[in-house]
Amino acid sequence: MTMIYKTQKPDLAKRTVPPSMVSSGVVIALRPRQRLGLARGSEQVFVVRSGMVYLEAMPQATSRQILDLYYPGDVIKEQSIPQIPGANLIAVQTGEVVRLNAQRLQALVEGDPDARRFLDNAMAHQYPRRLAHLAMLGALTGEERVASLLMELALRVGEAGPDRARTFDIPLSRTEMADYLSLNADTLSRIMSKLRQTGVLGATGRGRGYAPHFDALCRITPLAETITALHVNRPA
């Protein structure tokens, strides 16, 4: 099991954006809900340094779907965004991304094995996360999906407390969480209430989450191990 895990996540250190890439691009400071301009013709590439960004789409006028969630170290190629109605990149919180021109990046990468490895590594992380997301939407109930997302956030941006407790930020709004999980915001709210009532979640301020016993949260979703493998930074 441990071995599998190791092959999955080659190296965490590689997820820091290499200086060569930063210096050949433009650093953009992000504010909450800021839109990152998509200009398909220009073939831009964004690299997340800090904060959190998502890709939304609106297949119908009435329904938004959040397709992808980007964390520090993730790479967003405009080329990899399908031609889909209402595609938008949106920052969740304050942070920084580096914007690069695809051709220039290509040239940079030819002579810079570090940058090359960084890019390959980013893709190797992001693709399986999308597959897991797919499995969530396709095969899990509402409550299981919510637990999966909470696990993900807790592992990504949470601090471990004593006695298997975990506190973590929830930078996404209810609507955003719902659109990521393909749930109705009302339904999501109900599920969150239920989790609080059953003691899986504790009371917190807005934008924060608290799991008094993290394992209880994990037990809800059948994909607990999958999510752990994808989002844990170092073996717990």
Next chain:
Amino acid sequence: MTMIYKTQKPDLAKRTVPPSMVSSGVVIALRPRQRLGLARGSEQVFVVRSGMVYLEAMPQATSRQILDLYYPGDVIKEQSIPQIPGANLIAVQTGEVVRLNAQRLQALVEGDPDARRFLDNAMAHQYPRRLAHLAMLGALTGEERVASLLMELALRVGEAGPDRARTFDIPLSRTEMADYLSLNADTLSRIMSKLRQTGVLGATGRGRGYAPHFDALCRITPLAETITALHVNRPA
């Protein structure tokens, strides 16, 4: 529009597996429903030369989800398959894949720009297809999802007939289609019947599809343009 399309699909010719890659790997002949062995530790890479392969997972004992569908020119890295219960690669029909060792492939690619370009290009195609799949499951109704898959198959493995008609193979079984679309097989069958009754589909033998007027099929799904951009080989 046309310009966007061009940037999306850089070059079709690059989707033929380079000879250097074939010769440094093992060619495997596929028979319908054959399982491709996954051996996580060994870090294999499969490249599809012909036929069709899918990745399945079983988050629960009762529900299977088909996560990914691979066409000729697609690349399957074991590293990019999440650690998910019941992960399996399965061939849909007769075909051929090349199996390569990841380290060896890495070495090959260092000195072979063609191979490098082929790999990059494959990923640039596959990632947006997964995002579109996600949008389908997340935001479309059953009927819309089915129409989307039929469009995909018609564009991938179909022949255009006179008068905007299209005939195409449906190599996937009903169960497989249902698991790809996250529908119940019964429900899928009902939807197919309805499409036949409304004249969107014509009568065919098993494993074949016939759309007397392809546009009628496209009109059903809000993602028609997305799917066209992702699966058309050359501008229609």
Next chain:
DNA sequence: GAATTGCCTTGATGGGGATCAACCGCAACA
């Protein structure tokens, strides 16, 4: 302090698709 706005919560109701069951057509096989 009242009004406004955005976000979240909660209740009542309905619909899309899952589930369970029966049946059909067809191929494989003794």
Next chain:
DNA sequence: TGTTGCGGTTGATCCCCATCAAGGCAATTC
């Protein structure tokens, strides 16, 4: 010719979640 099994189809019923509506709560504005 009967049997067995698989894949597909169709009907009856049920449930999870979407939808609609109302109300709570906090921050902001006048």
